[in-house]
Amino acid sequence: MILQPILDLVSICAAQGITDAVLSPGSRCAPLTLAFARHPDIQVKTISDERAAAFIAMGMAQQQEVPTVLVCTSGSAAYNYAPAIAEAFFQQIPLLVLTADRPPEWIDQWDGQTIRQQEIFGKHIKASYQFPDDFHHPDKVWHAHRIVREAILNAQEFPMGPVHINIPLREPFYPNKDEAFDFKEFKKFEVIEGKRTLSDQQAAYLQSQLESYQKILILCGQQRPSVDVHRALEEVIQSKSAVVVSDTIANCQVDGTICFHDHFTVFEPLVDSLQPDLIISFGKSIISKNLKLFLRKSDARHWHISPNGYVPDTFQKLSTVVRGDVAEVLRLVKTRGEKATHFIQAWTNIDQLIGSRLPVFLKAAPFGEFNALQKILQEIPADSIIHVANSMAVRYLNFLGPRKQEIVANRGTSGIDGSNSTSVGCALTTDKFVTLLTGDMAFFYDRNAFWHNYSTPNLRIIVFNNHAGGIFRLIDGPANQPELEEFFETKQSLDAKNLCEEFGMDYYAVMDNPTLENSLQGFYTPSTHPKLIEVFSESVTNAEILKEIKGRIRKLVSEK
Missing domain, CATH: 3.40.50.970 (Thiamin diphosphate (ThDP)-binding fold, Pyr/PP domains)
Structure with a gap:
């Protein structure tokens, strides 16, 4: 007999817009496997290697920006998810990780495929939950439903990331031959989230601060492509109000962006002409070690734009965190008009020179x-x-x-x-x-x-x-x-x-x-x-x- 709360878990996933699940075979997870496999609105794939399964699920969630479900059996299977979960955590990719487990009374009793699975992913998970192991009281059923909704919302809330529900399951794991699955209909739990915009007073303050800087460098960190951000960067470049520097993983290499910086920010003779007064960054990490070292040696102030979440001090210069929409904040820069043209030209000239000669060098x-x-x-x-x-x-x-x-x-x-x-x-x-x-x-x-x-x-x-x-x-x-x-x-x-x-x-x-x-x-x-x-x-x-x-x-x- 399959427990109704397990069927409800899958129905809640479907109601919240989840469409894909990646399962790895096992016996302890059979109730979850069968429930996902039989739900009409969930597309299920089976990947035997849990490490590969987790990265495949991450690749799916990364593109769709909707949590992909992962399901595995108890024991070391869960640990094989760890590399992908850590990657998803730092890349802010939503995953709903469901690990089957033995009932709590059988943990540490030398039973097979049994390890300590509660909070197994430590600090590399947005949230961990323990599913109820009995449902005799109606509040336990309500609790199970609440955990699933809360986990899904947590995975999707900015910054997105992986969440984990550990699910103790007792035998029997398999339904009777004639047992029908009753997938109940759940209404979608809605979160109405307004766009985070700057107040007029905040925008005016930032504009006044921007006027005190001559040489501004906008640095694009890793992110998915964004039409709004691209347009804002194009406006900044056209206004000649700042230099825009972008690694390839930032997906922000619009016309006029500095893209060959990894070749020349290491050269000491160029330091004085290229040093910014203000760094404005957004997105996540950058690849270029040369650029990181170059900016760490500068005397610049550093603003980072992020609507929410933790902000690291990558360049040891962080002075301001701007909680706002990236494109909106970038457009404040262009209102400065044409400033420090010699600074912008220094970056542009060297970038264009290398861009024109590198293909020649490679051909030879x-x-x-x-x-x-x-x-x-x-x-x-x-x-x-x-x-x-x-x-x-x-x-x-x-x-x-x-x-x-x-x-x-x-x-x-x-x-x-x-x-x-x-x-x-x-x-x-x-x-x-x-x-x-x-x-x-x-x-x-x-x-x-x-x-x-x-x-x-x-x-x-x-x-x-x-x-x-x-x-x-x-x-x-x-x-x-x-x-x-x-x-x-x-x-x-x-x-x-x-x-x-x-x-x-x-x-x-x-x-x-x-x-x-x-x-x-x-x-x-x-x-x-x-x-x-x-x-x-x-x-x-x-x-x-x-x-x-x-x-x-x-x-x-x-x-x-």
């Missing part, structure tokens, strides 16, 4: 993953989504300037785990092409992302296989150690050909420019299954190419 370089990526990016449809793995892949992408596609990266915790799975989750929610750019270490680490029965014909994968963690060759510390190859790069000999055969992907091996050009022909034509290009290179060569290009940029800048 030997074949490697850096110039291969540049050619691949030219073929990716503008109206598509790029998922990029951590380590060198996201850095190369940031080096190469502005993109029109939506850029997604797991920069909440910046780990290599889960990039494949996140892109699969995204591909399951859209008809657009989804391209994953990844290195070999991140790709093989998450190979179970493809171990499922669901079609993702819109998925395209580029694996840069240098048979090692090549980033360590570019960091002075590990690069200078005799243990570099064995203990840091961790040399490996795999390729993706067999994996593609196992999971039904078209496979293209690339060793040079001609094979790359051949592989890209028709790569983005519609297909019935995913396609993968594997670009082979040597980590030593890649490191030499990058160092050579950095040297040429340094020389170029020093001559101007």
Whole structure:
């Protein structure tokens, strides 16, 4: 017999607009599995590997901005969710995590698949709840309903994030043969939330403060694309009232944005001409370490715009938190009119210079993953989504300037785990092409992302296989150690050909420019299954190419 409150849990999810659940098989979670599988308004997918399941669910929720449900059995299964939950927490992605558990009296009694699951995700979860374990009193049923509603609302409230309900379940787990499920109808619990806008007095105060600064730098952190924010940034740039700097993951690289900053903010001779008086930031993290260090050395004040939630002091300069709408606050900057044109021109000139010369430098370089990526990016449809793995892949992408596609990266915790799975989750929610750019270490680490029965014909994968963690060759510390190859790069000999055969992907091996050009022909034509290009290179060569290009940029800048 399936408990009615378990059926009600699923009905409440549907009433609150949740449409997708990702389940991992198990016996203790059978009541939840059957309830979600049989509800007519929930689309259910089964992913056996809980770590992959959690990242797939996160990729779905990230695109839809609605919680995806995760369901797993008791024991270590829940712990396998942890990497994705931490990533979702710091990226502010909504998940409703449901873990089946043994009844409380059987915890710590050496029973199978039993660990301490209450608050298992610690400080990396927005909220944790313990579902009632008996329903003899009507208040217990009301309590169960309240927990589910509260958890869903908590996941969706800004800043969004993962929430956890631990659900103790007693046997029997399975319904009788003729048992019918009674999904009751629940009305949607509404939250009417007004837009957070500045009062006239607050806007006037900020405008008066802005007048006291000459050199303003607007810094865009990681976020989903926003039409309102794009328009506000375009107005600021056109008014010549501030410099706008954007990493690739900010999805804010409108015309006139500074996008090649990672190449030149490291140069000491440029510091004086580029230093701002005021930094205005919004969004989450940035990739560029050079930019972070540059801003930390400045004497600027720092405003951060955020409607709500915690605000970190990334540049050790935080002086003001503006609780308002990002686009509204940015438009206050343009009212200053044209100011500090020499400051804006200094940033623009160097950015445009590097943007014009970098393709020339790459064309002259030997074949490697850096110039291969540049050619691949030219073929990716503008109206598509790029998922990029951590380590060198996201850095190369940031080096190469502005993109029109939506850029997604797991920069909440910046780990290599889960990039494949996140892109699969995204591909399951859209008809657009989804391209994953990844290195070999991140790709093989998450190979179970493809171990499922669901079609993702819109998925395209580029694996840069240098048979090692090549980033360590570019960091002075590990690069200078005799243990570099064995203990840091961790040399490996795999390729993706067999994996593609196992999971039904078209496979293209690339060793040079001609094979790359051949592989890209028709790569983005519609297909019935995913396609993968594997670009082979040597980590030593890649490191030499990058160092050579950095040297040429340094020389170029020093001559101007």
